Amino acid sequence: MKKEIKFSLVYRDMWQSSGKYQPRADQLARIAPLIIEMGCFARVETNGGAFEQVNLLYGENPNKAVRTFTKPLHEAGIQTHMLDRGLNALRMYPVPADVRRLMYKVKHAQGVDITRIFCGLNEVRNIIPSIKYAKEAGMIPQATLCITYSPVHTVEYYSRIADQLIEAGAPEICLKDMAGIGRPEMLGQLVKNIKEKHPEVIVQYHGHTGPGLSMASILEVCENGADIIDVAMEPLSWGKVHPDVISVQAMLKNAGFRVPEINMKAYMKARSMTQEFIDDFLGYFIDPTNKHMSSLLLGCGLPGGMMGSMMADLKGVHSGINLILKGQGKEPMSLDDLVVMLFEEVEYVWPKLGYPPLVTPFSQYVKNVALMNVMQLIKGEGRWTMIDNHTWDMILGKSGKLPGELAPEIIELAKSKGLEFTDEDPQKNYPDELDNYRKEMDENGWDYGEDDEELFELAMHDRQYRDYKSGVAKKRFLDDLQRAKDAAMAKSGFNEEEIKKYKRAKADPIIAPEKGQVLWEVSVEGPSTAPFIGRKYQHDEVFCYISTPWGEYEKIMANFTGRVVEVCAAQGAVVNKGDVIAYLERTEFFA
Template identity: 25%
Template sequence: MTFASSTPVKFNSVEFRDGQQSLLATRVTTEDMIPLLKRMDEVGYDSMEMWGGATFDVCIRYLQDDPWNRVRVFKRFMRHTPLKMVLRGQNLVGYRAYPDDIVEKFVECAAKVGIDIFLIFDALQDLRNCETAFRAVKKAGKKIEGSIQYNISPFHTAEKFVENAKEQQRMGAELIHVEDMAGLMTPPAAYELISALKSALDIPVHLHCHCTGGMAEMCYWEAIRAGVDGLDVCVSSLGLGPGHPPIESFVAGLKGTPRDTGIDVGQFTSLNTAFQYMRKRYAEYESRLIGVDVGCLQHQIPGGMLTNLENQLRTMNALDRLPEVLSEVTRVRADMGYPPLATPSSQMCGAQATTNVLTGQRYKMVSKEMRDYCRGMYGMPPGQISPELMKKALEGEAPITCRPADLLEPGWEKAKSEIGDLAHSDEDVLTYALFPAIAVDYLKKKYGQEA
């Protein structure tokens, strides 16, 4: 067996963010994470992704769990492992573009509470939407991890991915993260892309795959052979299905090779018992899509979104319509110009597909978010939006061509004024600025006031 590198493979832990988002609908509370933190800190991870994505929204919408305090708690226990968050470029941890001053303030506060690495991506790979976040992270003196949203379309090739990654390196990225959020990647594609990125870049490359399509572990092995520097993993009892490959498999499989990780596989016995308990505790939220779903090669829905889409259809007593919705997702994505199905384009596509199926008419109802997408408020899609969707969404209005955030008025002082004395800190103001519809009730409960 030959390897393009002889350095130990590094691991990024994703249990507390994408792991629980993919398998347990992001419902795990900070309190239930605490007993695991000291042991996780001793494993030997290169970093731990534990914030961002859907965690912020779920904390304030469903859990009454202070998202900012979650980072502080982790920082108290994680003495050796850098903390990472997933930042959706100009969308931060929300589902729309926020003004530049909100982006800057958010990064400043996130850095202060303890985020060391900012994994920044844009759902459409429109890097104009990452510029402000990159600058803010540089100013805060923290690490920028750029991201490639892997997907399959007529507009996405290895050459295009490399070109995008090189631009992110030029912008200041210190590491490139390849995210196969829907489990689409094949082993040959993994070898080809990682080899191309390693040849073209001067910074490390990490790979993130979901097990949805059943090929993630094979892709990881081929990426290791191609010289990948790091992999995103979960412990085995919180892995697989729409989640991620287990770390133990790679620790054991690489032992004695030039890429030996040096990590003791024995330490995962007690950790797995603890994560098994967590999984049972949150069983009501667990994805029923356990195993392999080769349908992901068509619908390309990310693991975390599959779980949430399933839960939403269940609450509408329409779970039996899931196959129809997944099929419609394929058609809607093509109509949208083949965006990678990362947040928020995945939510827009999934919601529109659900509406189309449940109403029985395509685009009879078009959401405000989809209208804004067609206007260009989320950036430039890889391909052309279909004339049918453009007509229904814009009703003759012309789309924009500038950077979307250039059209937004500053938001910080406005948010401070609107939330007033209910905010006790800059963090509270940001929570309101990001989620005004739910933040007021959340903050009232947080401070013991009537909601």
């Protein structure tokens, strides 16, 4: 019998690689016991990059979500882990050192055991400080190698980086094969090199299934000494996500490894509940193409999770491109033609930009440059005319050293713009800022939160946090959700009137008890703004007022808890007795 292989359920990444949003705290509280009951997971990825940010985007408190998810897992003896972007921490751009340091203190207090620290450039200067900060806070730092396939990303290249990270104190190494393009034989040799030199170090493999190599890669890394494998579960496995735990377990068991048994009754319950979350609201923001695998990803090297945003970009410019082509007397391009052209441009651009591993945020930078180049080429103009500031920061060395050499034309372009290259420690470009955020918290009278977690959220995601605190984020999200629902209905062949009837059928009307003028705001205690689509009313809340012909204001109560799906009477509109003022859907959609 071969060695024991443990499994880690990457529940956060299952959602992140599928769509835009993460489950709410109440949903995480419901799924955690079933994950535990499955009995096959030593670890669960609970939070990290994008998790906090997207919670804020739909108006929920991410700190509550993290604590809610980690608590039952901890009590069951399952380790929890998060994804951490090194210099960028939990966001897409660099973070001051004092904010990075605070992150580990907060996350450890919230119940997160392990932080998976990666840098999109594999820049050790961005990872090593986080190893130190995590240890100081009591967390386990798992240093990460971002896997890609290029002439410079060899076994020797990765082995040297692993040596440096282990020497800096990392007790674990993760092979993050974010696009799933790491070749199985190379990955196996890399694990063998690490294990032969550092047998005490835990090696965890994380491989996406996009181009179809992941199962072969899992078998290779296990044969060469890997300890833990990241897995997913239906209905969010395969496609651009991760292999399903059932298939991985069957393959490894057959190969003679000791693997945990799966409680299939619990698996089916968790599968059904996850589908319920999709049907609730998360599915409206999942690109269906993320359920598909594509060998085309082997050529461009882009992570599967980017396919949704990339296709949205292409759909957005598709009609404009064809208008340009029409004006030039050329044949229009199909979306497939455009996809192939963009993939080919990524292949052209990537080496000239120094082969940055195509992971957040550098995958976005390379894709954006390629997309802009495609647009310019179709117009008959030259490449490289539209490069954003974040991409220039990467090119100039402000994010760290690029793995490969920049093309001479890129160097000349930078010089022509008067830009300067740098090789200093990237963190020096981003001075401490916590005192400024403390001042803002104090001025607003905001509570720092348990273990300074609210201060941390403001410092990490300031714009999103301010929108969350003001209520703007929730309103914006509910508006987006309603648009997504309407678009789904329209796509199903329903016209506007049919959609309206469908929404009304699921809702209850607010009826005018008397003839009069509808007022959302009066000089007595009452509503301050007109109801918007998605706004929630409690059963005992004043919905609006009717100004009667005899000069009285009559309160109209909601009478049940629900959300607005349609407003039928505008401010000041005259209604008759029995007219519908609005429709509310009875729901507990958000706590």
